[in-house]
Structures are given as C-alpha cells and as structure tokens.
Amino acid sequence: MSVSAPSVSVTRRSGAMGACPVHSLRGKLRQARLRPTRQRIALGWLLFGRGNRHLTAEMLFEEARAAKLPVSLATVYNTLHQFTAAGLLREVAVEGARAYFDTNPTPHHHFLIEETGALVDIPDRDIAMGQLPSPPSGCEIAGVDIVVRVRRSRQKTG
Numbered sequence: 001m002s003v004s005a006p007s008v009s010v011t012r013r014s015g016a017m018g019a020c021p022v023h024s025l026r027g028k029l030r031q032a033r034l035r036p037t038r039q040r041i042a043l044g045w046l047l048f049g050r051g052n053r054h055l056t057a058e059m060l061f062e063e064a065r066a067a068k069l070p071v072s073l074a075t076v077y078n079t080l081h082q083f084t085a086a087g088l089l090r091e092v093a094v095e096g097a098r099a100y101f102d103t104n105p106t107p108h109h110h111f112l113i114e115e116t117g118a119l120v121d122i123p124d125r126d127i128a129m130g131q132l133p134s135p136p137s138g139c140e141i142a143g144v145d146i147v148v149r150v151r152r153s154r155q156k157t158g
C-alpha cells in the first residue's frame with residue numbers, strides 16, 4: 001500500500017531543515033524509536049499538524065479518507081497504539097470501549113462534555129488528589145487519569 005504525506009510547500013534556506021514539518025515529524029518518530037514509514041508520516045501529519053487535540057480512531061480515519069490517504073481503519077488503530085506505546089500520544093478511555101487519543105502526552109486531566117462527547121484539557125495543577133491506594137502485590141501505579149463529566153447547566157425559569 002502506498003501512502004504519501006500531504007504535499008507541503010516549504011521555503012528552505014540553507015541549514016533550515018528543522019523548519020520543514022515533515023522533516024520534524026520524521027525526527028520525532030525516530031526519537032521515539034519508530035521507523036518513519038509513509039503511513040506513519042501521513043497519519044502523524046494529520047494528528048500533530050493541528051496542535052493539541054483529542055480524537056478517536058474513527059475521526060482520524062475519516063480525516064485520512066478526506067485527505068485521500070489510502071489507509072484502513074486497522075492501520076489507523078495500529079498506528080495510534082504504536083504512537084501511544086512510544087509516548088507520542090495518550091489514550092483516554094471515556095466510556096467502555098470508546099477511547100480518545102490525545103496529542104498532548106504531558107500529565108493532565110479532562111472534562112468530558114456529555115452533550116457533544118468533546119474532551120477539554122484540565123491542567124494537572126488544577127486537580128488535587130489525596131492519597132492513592134496501594135497497588136496490588138507485584139504491581140505499580142502507571143498513571144492516574146481523571147475524567148470529569150460535565151453537562152450544560154439547566155437554567156431555572158420563573
């Protein structure tokens with residue numbers, strides 16, 4: 001399957017390789033010990049090219065289809081899980097099997113807006129936690145993800 005990254009128009013000055021977004025993405029993948037394949041570059045371009053955001057595998061698959069990238073939903077899932085394992089993404093489990101992938105891998109938490117299903121970041125410093133329970137024997141705490149569910153306020157009338 002042949003996949004190419006979306007075309008990029010970049011003016012290069014000598015020594016300005018770091019200014020090329022595709023070159024930067026290749027470096028990011030190599031630093032994470034992932035081979036920068038065409039599919040990873042193309043999906044990474046869609047993921048990281050718009051700043052920090054939260055999306056499902058299905059959302060990324062639809063973006064790839066709109067960009068005319070010939071990738072399967074299975075490839076999208078595999079790539080998202082590879083990026084997550086490499087520390088480039090965070091997986092945020094919301095409801096059962098529904099998971100979002102967050103392009104901001106730094107420690108933080110989320111509001112889930114019930115009406116839309118959208119996630120909104122909560123800075124880590126805005127959550128105060130008490131004591132965590134001791135993990136079961138032979139285990140260690142890998143992280144704590146807090147999802148605060150919110151809904152639009154119901155205004156009381158007259």
